[in-house]
Amino acid sequence: xxxxxxxxxxxxxxxxxxxxxxxxxxxxxxxxxxxxxxxxxxxxxxxxxxxxxxxxxxxxxxxxxxxxxxxxxxxxxxxxxxxxxxxxxxxxxxxxxxxxxxxxxxxxxxxxxxxxxxxxxxxxxxxxxxxxxxxxxxxxxxxxxxxxxxxxxxxxxxxxxxxxxxxxxxxxxxxxxxxxxxxxxxxxxxxxxxxxxxxxxxxxxxxxxxxxxxxxxxxxxxxxxxxxxxxxxxxxxxxxxxxxxxxxxxxxxxxxxxxxxxxxxxxxxxxxxxxxxxxxxxxxxxxxxxxxxxxxxxxxxxxxxxxxxxxxxxxxxxxxxxxxxxxxxxxxxxxxxxxxxxxxxxxxxxxxxxxxxxxxxxxxxxxxxxxxxxxxxxxxxxxxxxxxxxxxxxxxxxxxxxxxxxxxxxxxxxxxxxxxxxxxxxxxxxxxxxxxxxxxxxxxxxxxxxxxxxxxxxxxxxxxxxxxxxxxxxxxxxxxxxxxxxxxxxxxxxxxxxxxxxxxxx
Numbered sequence: 238x239x240x241x242x243x244x245x246x247x248x249x250x251x252x253x254x255x256x257x258x259x260x261x262x263x264x265x266x267x268x269x270x271x272x273x274x275x276x277x278x279x280x281x282x283x284x285x286x287x288x289x290x291x292x293x294x295x296x297x298x299x300x301x302x303x304x305x306x307x308x309x310x311x312x313x314x315x316x317x318x319x320x321x322x323x324x325x326x327x328x329x330x331x332x333x334x335x336x337x338x339x340x341x342x343x344x345x346x347x348x349x350x351x352x353x354x355x356x357x358x359x360x361x362x363x364x365x366x367x368x369x370x371x372x373x374x375x376x377x378x379x380x381x382x383x384x385x386x387x388x389x390x391x392x393x394x395x396x397x398x399x400x401x402x403x404x405x406x407x408x409x410x411x412x413x414x415x416x417x418x419x420x421x422x423x424x425x426x427x428x429x430x431x432x433x434x435x436x437x438x439x440x441x442x443x444x445x446x447x448x449x450x451x452x453x454x455x456x457x458x459x460x461x462x463x464x465x466x467x468x469x470x471x472x473x474x475x476x477x478x479x480x481x482x483x484x485x486x487x488x489x490x491x492x493x494x495x496x497x498x499x500x501x502x503x504x505x506x507x508x509x510x511x512x513x514x515x516x517x518x519x520x521x522x523x524x525x526x527x528x529x530x531x532x533x534x535x536x537x538x539x540x541x542x543x544x545x546x547x548x549x550x551x552x553x554x555x556x557x558x559x560x561x562x563x564x565x566x567x568x569x570x571x572x573x574x575x576x577x578x579x580x581x582x583x584x585x586x587x588x589x590x591x592x593x594x595x596x597x598x599x600x601x602x603x604x605x606x607x608x609x610x611x612x613x614x615x616x617x618x619x620x621x622x623x624x625x626x627x628x629x630x631x632x633x634x635x636x637x638x639x640x641x642x643x644x645x646x647x648x649x650x651x652x653x654x655x656x657x658x659x660x661x662x663x664x665x666x667x668x669x670x671x672x673x674x675x676x677x678x679x680x681x682x683x684x685x686x687x688x689x690x691x692x693x694x695x696x697x698x699x700x701x702x703x704x705x706x707x708x709x710x711x712x713x714x715x716x717x718x719x720x721x722x723x724x725x726x727x728x729x730x731x732x733x734x735x736x737x738x739x740x741x742x743x
Contacts, residue, residue: 240264240266240300240301241298241299241300241377242297243296245260245262245295245296246258246261246262246294246296246297246298247261247294247295247296248292248294248295248296255663255665257280258283258284261296263423263431265421265423265432267300267301267302267377269403269420270399270400270403270418270419270420271405271407271419271422272409272415272421272422272423273409273423274423274437275426275705276425276661276708277662277677277678277703277704278666278675278677288379289304302375303376303377304376304377304378305328305370305373305376305379307366307383308381308383309327309328309366310327315354316353317355318353319351319352319353320350320369321333321351324369327366327369328369330373331369332372335372336365337368338372339369339372340364340365340368343364343395343398344394349361350365358391359386359391359587360387360390360394360587363387363391367395367398371402376404377404378404378405379406380408380409381408382408382409383395383407386587386630386699387728388728389730391586395414396414399414399418400418410701410704410705410706410709411729412709412731413729413730413731415437416438417436420434420436421435422435422440537711538660538688538712539715539719540688540716541689541691542695542719543691545577545620545693545722547577548577549574549575550576550619550620550693550694550722551598551620551694551724552573552616553571553573553615554616555572555615555616556568556570556571556613556615556617557571558593558594558612559613561610561611567590568589568594569614571741575722576722577722579738580716580725580737580738581723581724581737581739581741582725582726582736582739583725583743584726584733590743591743594743596609597611597617598724599625599627601617602623623694624692626691626695627687627697628683628687628696628698629698630726632680632682632683635671635682637670638668638669638671639667646690648690649689652689653685653689656685656688657682657685660681660684660708660711661705661707662681666678676702676703677704677705679703680704684704684712692721693722694724695721695725696723696724697723697726700712700725700727701727701729701732713732716736723736725737
């Protein structure tokens with residue numbers, strides 16, 4: 238067992254106004270199964286790159302272990318080749334037999350190593366790269382979002398696999414995965430960094446208790462400060478009034494009146510009491526400072542659903558889709574309806590046609606520019622005049638600044654930025670190009686745009702990929718409160734179980 242010691246780490250990107258990390262210190266063990274948590278944009282992927290030595294920083298990172306990173310970058314040329322042919326190119330001295338052994342633990346056949354990488358499903362690609370990652374020895378492994386775009390079956394395989402391993406740092410926003418795979422958490426809070434034993438649920442429970450205690454302490458300090466200020470005001474007024482009685486004093490005409498010396502002494506005592514009370518106020522303020530620095534208080538989001546005059550918004554009867562070019566069948570015999578107020582989840586393996594079905598519904602409702610090269614049988618129809626708000630799983634089309642995006646989408650820029658702030662995006666991000674955002678921040682751009690678009694039907698295709706846990710909870714609360722009509726694809730099992738009123742198995 239070795240340790241990774243981070244001391245006085247400070248880092249910011251060139252030209253940035255703010256530090257990503259500032260005088261950060263902590264230690265972790267290299268045999269831990271470490272979960273890495275934090276809001277989007279807090280620096281999780283940046284920290285992984287610092288461990289890998291990709292950026293210059295001040296401070297010190299001392300580690301006895303070497304680091305390896307998932308996912309490996311795969312070039313266009315490698316995409317056309319079989320993985321067995323380029324294993325050593327992505328991980329030097331990688332041995333094929335070790336990779337095959339790891340694939341067996343992932344419930345996957347070695348056959349996928351001999352097919353062109355481009356033909357593999359997202360789940361198969363993830364399994365190959367994880368098998369390569371764990372085929373080495375003595376490395377501390379940095380695993381960045383391994384389950385994004387994976388169907389439930391592949392997620393289960395990855396979850397079981399990682400739960401049997403150790404010596405890794407896992408970045409993930411999948412609560413179920415974190416609870417199953419980790420025994421420690423490294424958390425980038427709002428102002429501090431903490432290391433704690435346990436999984437996500439135990440950390441979250443402890444955090445809620447700490448937050449409640451901090452709020453109670455903060456309220457107590459505020460009340461105490463208010464009382465002390467009132468006491469300062471009274472004592473100060475008494476002192477001023479008492480001092481004023483020295484004016485016009487004549488000891489011959491008023492022999493029974495207290496002497497000026499006596500009045501002065503009494504005033505001095507009162508002024509001393511005022512000074513003591515002010516010192517107590519300063520101590521209370523110092524104790525109050527920092528209590529709420531790491532408090533997570535997600536703002537309640539809002540959505541503006543429209544009400545359609547028809548009860549049924551989408552209806553499919555014995556519906557089937559095939560690719561026109563090669564006749565490949567995506568699905569057949571699909572029957573379902575989406576009624577007002579329903580939140581319908583599409584569920585199935587990668588490649589079963591969930592996203593294609595969504596695009597066909599968009600096309601029928603007049604929201605697709607080009608017709609898909611898809612042959613259909615059966616019936617699928619949408620209500621006339623249906624207004625749809627759509628979140629695409631692809632963020633590659635996001636370019637330019639916030640102002641340009643709002644103009645293209647006909648959104649009020651000030652409202653849009655307000656929603657992004659509610660999703661905990663820092664104002665400093667608003668001056669950057671969207672293509673420079675993290676993937677989680679790009680997803681929040683699409684999510685904010687959808688929330689600001691009044692619609693009869695909200696169609697969200699994997700909206701939560703890369704989005705942090707806290708924002709996921711915000712969205713869950715929003716949907717349960719406003720209950721918009723929805724069709725969505727989401728592989729986060731906890732989200733789907735909470736939100737879906739019906740599940741269409743594909």
